[in-house]
Amino acid sequence: xxxxxxxxxxxxxxxxxxxxxxxxxxxxxxxxxxxxxxxxxxxxxxxxxxxxxxxxxxxxxxxxxxxxxxxxxxxxxxxxxxxxxxxxxxxxxxxxxxxxxxxxxxxxxxxxxxxxxxxxxxxxxxxxxxxxxxxxxxxxxxxxxxxxxxxxxxxxxxxxxxxxxxxxxxxxxxxxxxxxxxxxxxxxxxxxxxxxxxxxxxxxxxxxxxxxxxxxxxxxxxxxxxxxxxxxxxxxxxxxxxxxxxxxxxxxxxxxxxxxxxxxxxxxxxxxxxxxxxxxxxxxxxxxxxxxxxxxxxxxxxxxxxxxxxxxxxxxxxxxxxxxxxxxxxxxxxxxxxxxxxxxxxxxxxxxxxxxxxxxxxxxxxxxxxxxxxxxxxxxxxxxxxxxxxxxxxxxxxxxxxxxxxxxxxxxxxxxxxxxxxxxxxxxxxxxxxxxxxxxxxxxxxxxxxxxxxxxxxxxxxxxxxxxxxxxxxxxxxxxxxxxxxxxxxxxxxxxxxxxxxxxxxxxxxxxxxxxxxxxxxxxxxxxxxxxxxxxxxxxxxxxxxxxxxxxxxxxxxxxxxxxxxxxxxxxxxxxxxxxxxxxxxxxxxxxxxxxxxxxxxxxxxxxxxxxxxxxxxxxxxxxxxxxxxxxxxxxxxxxxxxxxxxxxxxxxxxxxxxxxxxxxxxxx
Numbered sequence: 184x185x186x187x188x189x190x191x192x193x194x195x196x197x198x199x200x201x202x203x204x205x206x207x208x209x210x211x212x213x214x215x216x217x218x219x220x221x222x223x224x225x226x227x228x229x230x231x232x233x234x235x236x237x238x239x240x241x242x243x244x245x246x247x248x249x250x251x252x253x254x255x256x257x258x259x260x261x262x263x264x265x266x267x268x269x270x271x272x273x274x275x276x277x278x279x280x281x282x283x284x285x286x287x288x289x290x291x292x293x294x295x296x297x298x299x300x301x302x303x304x305x306x307x308x309x310x311x312x313x314x315x316x317x318x319x320x321x322x323x324x325x326x327x328x329x330x331x332x333x334x335x336x337x338x339x340x341x342x343x344x345x346x347x348x349x350x351x352x353x354x355x356x357x358x359x360x361x362x363x364x365x366x367x368x369x370x371x372x373x374x375x376x377x378x379x380x381x382x383x384x385x386x387x388x389x390x391x392x393x394x395x396x397x398x399x400x401x402x403x404x405x406x407x408x409x410x411x412x413x414x415x416x417x418x419x420x421x422x423x424x425x426x427x428x429x430x431x432x433x434x435x436x437x438x439x440x441x442x443x444x445x446x447x448x449x450x451x452x453x454x455x456x457x458x459x460x461x462x463x464x465x466x467x468x469x470x471x472x473x474x475x476x477x478x479x480x481x482x483x484x485x486x487x488x489x490x491x492x493x494x495x496x497x498x499x500x501x502x503x504x505x506x507x508x509x510x511x512x513x514x515x516x517x518x519x520x521x522x523x524x525x526x527x528x529x530x531x532x533x534x535x536x537x538x539x540x541x542x543x544x545x546x547x548x549x550x551x552x553x554x555x556x557x558x559x560x561x562x563x564x565x566x567x568x569x570x571x572x573x574x575x576x577x578x579x580x581x582x583x584x585x586x587x588x589x590x591x592x593x594x595x596x597x598x599x600x601x602x603x604x605x606x607x608x609x610x611x612x613x614x615x616x617x618x619x620x621x622x623x624x625x626x627x628x629x630x631x632x633x634x635x636x637x638x639x640x641x642x643x644x645x646x647x648x649x650x651x652x653x654x655x656x657x658x659x660x661x662x663x664x665x666x667x668x669x670x671x672x673x674x675x676x677x678x679x680x681x682x683x684x685x686x687x688x689x690x691x692x693x694x695x696x697x698x699x700x701x702x703x704x705x706x707x708x709x710x711x712x713x714x715x716x717x718x719x720x721x722x723x724x725x726x727x728x729x730x731x732x733x734x735x736x737x738x739x740x741x742x743x744x745x746x747x748x749x750x751x752x753x754x755x756x757x758x759x760x761x762x763x764x765x766x767x768x769x770x771x772x773x774x775x776x777x778x779x780x781x782x783x784x785x786x787x788x789x790x791x792x793x794x795x796x797x798x799x800x801x802x803x804x805x806x807x808x809x810x811x812x813x814x815x816x817x818x819x820x821x822x823x824x825x826x827x828x829x830x831x832x833x834x835x836x837x838x839x840x841x842x843x844x845x846x847x848x849x850x851x852x
Contacts, residue, residue: 226253227249228253229348231345234448236349236355238354239354245349248348252342254281255282255344258282293351299347309343316337331373331395336373364450366441367438371454374431375457377430378457380394380427385415395427419472424468428468432462435454466528473524474522500806501559501840504814507812508548512548516545520539521540524538533591534591538592539591540590542574542590543588545570546604551840552566553567558845582597584597585605596655600677602626603677610684629641629645632647634693639698639700641675643670644659644666672701672711673711682694695740702744710722716820716822717767720781752788755781755784758781762800765777775808776815776839778801781801782842786849805843815835815836815839816835817831817834820834
């Protein structure tokens with residue numbers, strides 16, 4: 184449980200470990216103490232207000248109040264979940280332990296002080312009233328903001344005990360300061376609960392539990408929604424979420440004003456943190472709405488060509504899929520474009536905050552089309568040549584050249600992933616002229632300044648170590664603060680594979696050293712995760728592909744590499760689901776993109792009769808999941824920013840078609 188101040192955490196753990204219970208019971212108790220996604224300041228609640236009160240021997244007393252406060256918080260959580268019949272018995276027992284320990288600590292501080300225990304009983308009464316108010320509100324067709332405020336204030340009553348205790352322990356009679364902090368606490372609790380209701384919107388809507396965000400949304404938009412995905416989108420598009428965040432922000436600002444009147448204390452930082460967090464949430468929603476609006480307004484740039492002649496049954500899965508893919512190309516791949524808002528608020532300084540890219544995407548699609556062209560002997564040269572010209576045109580024209588994921592964002596450096604992807608397109612198309620003109624400088628810098636000879640690791644970002652321009656210095660700073668630095672397995676595997684198929688002997692030492700580095704980073708001995716991509720299938724496909732390409736060029740490594748690679752094969756097969764597909768994660772449904780990656784990886788191994796059922800089920804899954812327009816569903820693929828996954832039907836369809844045609848071409852059927 185990582186928190187801002189580990190001292191408070193350790194104080195709490197030490198106290199709990201000293202309780203007179205057996206080791207197993209202590210472990211159960213500590214397990215129930217996790218904060219989860221809740222704010223870390225619950226562990227140090229009394230410390231937030233400490234500076235507002237003069238208390239003798241304050242450090243020890245505040246330490247005990249922090250522990251008692253957190254015990255009360257866990258008590259309230261367990262009490263709230265004790266309505267669940269599956270956990271009721273254990274939760275009631277545990278909540279009793281936490282309440283008893285809290286009372287012991289408070290008794291050591293206050294003895295039988297009538298004033299304190301009078302306030303204690305008042306806070307308990309408020310908590311129970313919160314349950315009553317909640318039930319009343321749940322059955323009301325109309326809920327006033329005043330009623331909701333009362334509910335929020337009552338639910339947070341146990342938190343007020345920290346203020347009560349500090350005030351009574353202090354040698355000050357400054358009632359006005361105490362009341363101002365109570366007022367601040369009330370406003371903070373209302374804002375906090377609004378944000379919490381927004382976060383729990385889908386869950387509470389589904390479970391039909393009272394939630395102010397749900398109540399506000401229904402009043403505004405009605406209840407006629409069957410698709411949860413549509414529901415969440417409308418929640419944002421209707422501005423309901425933005426209005427609620429702004430309402431929460433107004434309460435946090437009121438809390439800040441009231442707290443300022445009480446003097447300097449750490450509580451101000453907690454409020455300021457929530458203000459910053461809420462403003463960031465509003466900014467993210469505005470970005471999302473801008474992206475939605477931009478996507479609907481993108482103009483197509485049609486290129487009409489004659490229909491291709493396909494050497495397979497008319498209306499087959501592959502023909503329908505290729506028709507979809509070529510039609511998207513004719514329209515300039517509008518669906519594949521990645522749109523993001525990178526604002527001045529986040530530190531970006533560009534001509535526009537809205538950025539649109541499709542360069543890496545078109546590198547992927549073109550690479551897949553080249554493979555498909557080989558598999559089914561269709562002349563896609565007009566499409567491929569057009570795309571190569573597009574990629575050349577959209578390279579960087581300054582610094583090290585090469586390609587950046589978002590060329591219009593000066594804070595994003597060229598990277599080895601884009602470079603590796605473009606190299607594969609040029610090499611497979613026999614365009615060594617393009618490779619020499621536009622790729623060699625990037626390769627040179629990566630191997631000179633971004634390669635660690637000791638480990639074999641290669642940095643993702645192509646930035647020279649010396650004589651950096653001002654822009655490169657900015658890019659380096661953003662790598663360290665936003666994007667992250669260091670070798671990325673998925674990127675390295677893509678780049679090293681490009682070096683392999685370009686000139687293995689020339690780059691032999693780097694390739695083998697880098698491959699050894701990658702193999703050493705295998706997760707639990709079976710697969711590779713990606714930093715920039717969802718799930719494990721894509722990164723694993725790249726690593727296995729690299730492993731076999733290296734083996735093709737150096738048979739001395741066979742035993743070492745195959746031991747690892749065949750464990751991966753077994754893992755992939757083991758993770759195939761009953762419907763024949765694979766999924767991004769164990770908690771998500773099977774999808775065509777993860778399935779295409781898994782099958783493509785398995786096809787890198789030598790054919791085996793015992794794998795027939797695995798392939799048969801997987802291919803059947805891909806056939807069944809094709810949409811009416813010939814495409815396959817968009818699946819989260821690239822993860823450039825938290826909660827902003829990039830996904831594309833065009834990308835998915837290109838990978839699925841590559842998988843299907845490779846499967847057919849390799850004689851599996």
